[in-house]
Each structure stands twice: as structure tokens, then as C-alpha cells.
Amino acid sequence: MTMTAVLALAVGVFLVRLAGPLMRSRITVSERTETLMKRGAIVVLAALVITGALFADGGFAGWALPAGVLVGGVLAWRRAPILVVVVAAAATTALLRLAGIA
């Protein structure tokens, strides 16, 4: 990999990040559109949660990973602090793996 490739990725990624606000600045954003755009980002994040919890390297990630995320999710639902949620999720997954559960 060369420096040119590194720069090309940096530019490509920047342009992707620029696309959203540029589109936004060209329209008058109504309250309805605002709601929809925020909901869109939430939906993408939720989709990222599911794919991140279930899949790794193009296949099912095994049970330890979704189990950890599930524990985190229940704690989040019970309004535990974010820190607790994240540490509990990681610890659950790590301990399950330590116990030999993939």
C-alpha cells in the first residue's frame, strides 16, 4: 500500500462524510424532515447493533458475542449508566469465551 492509496481513502471517506450536510444545506429542513432524518440515523445505528452482534467475517459470530450485547441491552433498558452497560457486555462476552463458548 502506498501513500497515494492512503490519501485516496482519506479523500473518499471525507466525501462520504460531506454528502449528508451538503444535501441538508441545500434544502429547507422542515420539522417533519428533521424527524425523519434523525430517525434514519437511529435506524442505521440499530442495524449496526444487530449486524455487529450477530456477524463477524461474513458469518455467524457465535453465541458469546450476541449474549454480551443482549446483557448490555437489558441493562440499558433498565436505565443502567452507559459505562455499566458497556463493561457488562464486554465482560459477559469475554468470560463466555474464556469458558470455551465461542
Added chain:
Amino acid sequence: MPPRFFPERDRDVYRDALAMSIGIGIVGVSFGALATSAGLPWWIPVAMSFLTFAATSQFAMLAVMMAGGGVLAGLAAGVLVHLRHVPYGLAVGNLYWDKWWTRLLGTFMLIDQSTAFALAAGDDRRRAKAAYWITTSIMFVAWNVGTVIGVLAGGFIPDPNVFGLDAAFPALLLALVMPAMKDRDTLLAALVGAGVAAATAPFLPTGIPVLLGLLGLLATWPRRKPKEDAA
């Protein structure tokens, strides 16, 4: 107890973001170490992390090129997994669209975590702005420091999965989107979207399924309601 040197305001955001930064740092270490062990000179992963600041894109490009896929295929993979940032920018872009330099910096620093923290702040615009900049700055430092350590570690590649860090990231995002789920339409759209993404993930290249998740919005397309005339 949160250290005293944090400002009173947004102390929880600093604390959460700092804690997250440990995880991001370790992932950065594994990136730097992986790139070095693949035979790349030290400045390539370091420059990549500094100029791109996009973990999934960097790993995607590195993986493709290590497998002998060539520069163009690597670029395509890197940009493809990044496309989810288009809806992110639409949702939070207004938070940094002020002066030319905040636009530049804010665009450069748009990441999953800054988007999620900003959205979790709800309608409080000042807090959303603060959450965006605080989280993204801390993550930027952690990601780059991690990469440099990974490069220096030479050959020792930590496996973040041993610490369950691959569960920490989705759990964090889940906790951050949870408050938005009080809105029934958002909950429905998110459930449908997550379902679509999970169902298509085994068959499509990484990056596409989460975008297809946007189809979930169709389940709840907001209609013009009479109560909107309050606005």
C-alpha cells in the same frame, strides 16, 4: 467518582467517552500491529489513522489489500463500509455547520460514536453539540495513540475479541439509541430496519445491509398530521 478536572456541565459525556476510548485505543493497537505485520512501513497505518479516522474503512481496505485485492478493490471496500455516514451527516450535520473550519473539522470527525452520543442528547442542541465534539475528539486521540502503540509493539497483535470489545461497541450504540425508542414510530422503524439488515447481512458485502436497514423508515413514514401546525 468522576475526576474533578472535568467541567461540571457534560461531565457524564466526558466520563463515558473517556471510558470508550480505552476500547477504541485497543482496537487502534490491533490495527497498527496488523498493518505492520503485513509488511507495511510504519507511516502508512499512522497516516491512515490520522487522515481517515474511520476504523471499519481502514480495516476493510487493509484486509482486501492483504488478501491481494489491489488498491482499487481496497478503496471500494473502504468507501462502501463508510456509506452509513451519509445518513449520519443528514441527521447531525447541522450541529457543526457554522464556520468554515467547524464544517471542515466536524465533517472529518463524523463517526458512529459522535453521531450516537449527539442523537442521545435529544432536542437539547447545546448538549448535542457538546456531546458531538467531546466524544469525537477523545476518540480521535485514542484511535491515533492506539495505532502508534500498535506500530511500535512490533509483531504483537492483541486480539480485541479476547476482552469482549467486539460486544462493547454494539452495546454502546444500543444504549445510546435506547432513549429514542420511546417514540413508537422510531422503535418500529428500528426493529424493521434491524430485521432487514440481519436478514441480508450473510449475503451482501459489509456496509450494504445497514443501509438497507433504512427501508425500516417506510414502515413509519411520517404523515402530515394536524398537530404539526403547532410548529
